[in-house]
Amino acid sequence: GAVVSQHPSWVICKSGTSVKIECRSLDFQATTMFWYRQFPKQSLMLMATSNEGSKATYEQGVEKDKFLINHASLTLSTLTVTSAHPEDSSFYICSAKQGRLNEKLFFGSGTQLSVL
Amino acid sequence: RKEVEQDPGPFNVPEGATVAFNCTYSNSASQSFFWYRQDCRKEPKLLMSVYSSGNEDGRFTAQLNRASQYISLLIRDSKLSDSATYLCVVNRVNNAGNMLTFGGGTRLMVKP
Numbered sequence: 580g581a582v583v584s585q586h587p588s589w590v591i592c593k594s595g596t597s598v599k600i601e602c603r604s605l606d607f608q609a610t611t612m613f614w615y616r617q618f619p620k621q622s623l624m625l626m627a628t629s630n631e632g633s634k635a636t637y638e639q640g641v642e643k644d645k646f647l648i649n650h651a652s653l654t655l656s657t658l659t660v661t662s663a664h665p666e667d668s669s670f671y672i673c674s675a676k677q678g679r680l681n682e683k684l685f686f687g688s689g690t691q692l693s694v695l
Numbered sequence: 696r697k698e699v700e701q702d703p704g705p706f707n708v709p710e711g712a713t714v715a716f717n718c719t720y721s722n723s724a725s726q727s728f729f730w731y732r733q734d735c736r737k738e739p740k741l742l743m744s745v746y747s748s749g750n751e752d753g754r755f756t757a758q759l760n761r762a763s764q765y766i767s768l769l770i771r772d773s774k775l776s777d778s779a780t781y782l783c784v785v786n787r788v789n790n791a792g793n794m795l796t797f798g799g800g801t802r803l804m805v806k807p
Contacts, residue, residue, distance in 0.1 A: 586759075619702075622782060622799040623739065672738055684795065686738035 582606055583675050585687025592663055593695055600658045600690045602673030608653035609675035612645075613684070617670040629656050663694045698722055699798035705806075707804045712737050712773045716801045719765045719781030728759055731782040732787045733800065739782055774807045 615623040629635040629650035649658040728745040783798035
């Protein structure tokens with residue numbers, strides 16, 4: 580099946596630094612990628628939807644200047660958490676799909692971010 | 696009201712038990728439905744799609760009731776390895792394409 584690679588798996592950083600998370604579709608072209616955040620014992624919360632070559636669409640309450648999303652190619656999307664703070668500590672997961680009407684999602688393995 | 700609602704649990708059951716989860720959705724325009732399984736700090740994995748006629752995959756049975764807007768997942772003969780969080784996912788199509796909404800998840804703990 581299709582594979583989505585997400586890196587890094589975990590990262591610990593100091594407050595105020597920026598962290599970049601990469602999401603790559605390895606064997607298919609991902610026209611759309613999604614970024615989720617998951618706090619402990621909670622479900623996935625969609626942060627933003629990114630389509631290749633266009634600006635990301637952010638969900639209500641998600642600061643676009645804090646969570647920078649770049650989807651420059653059909654196989655790569657990045658999420659940069661800028662000026663991270665302890666409250667940004669969370670599990671971030673990306674997912675990708677082929678085609679606008681394709682329902683099936685392929686998930687990355689997630690990134691555990693801990694901000695000290 | 697959340698668009699997709701699930702009882703968070705946890706459901707604590709002994710090995711071999713049968714357990715059922717329900718999930719309700721509020722948008723009648725929802726078109727397709729899925730159950731995902733998520734282990735702690737791992738990505739969700741598709742368990743099964745849910746069809747109107749109901750479908751079965753081994754010990755797992757999923758059913759959809761469009762009139763009442765709920766879907767269910769039945770697990771028979773529970774195994775220790777079934778312990779996980781089960782996410783109900785509802786899909787509808789809008790101008791932007793598919794809109795997948797995740798429920799909050801139901802946590803299952805199967806004990807020896």
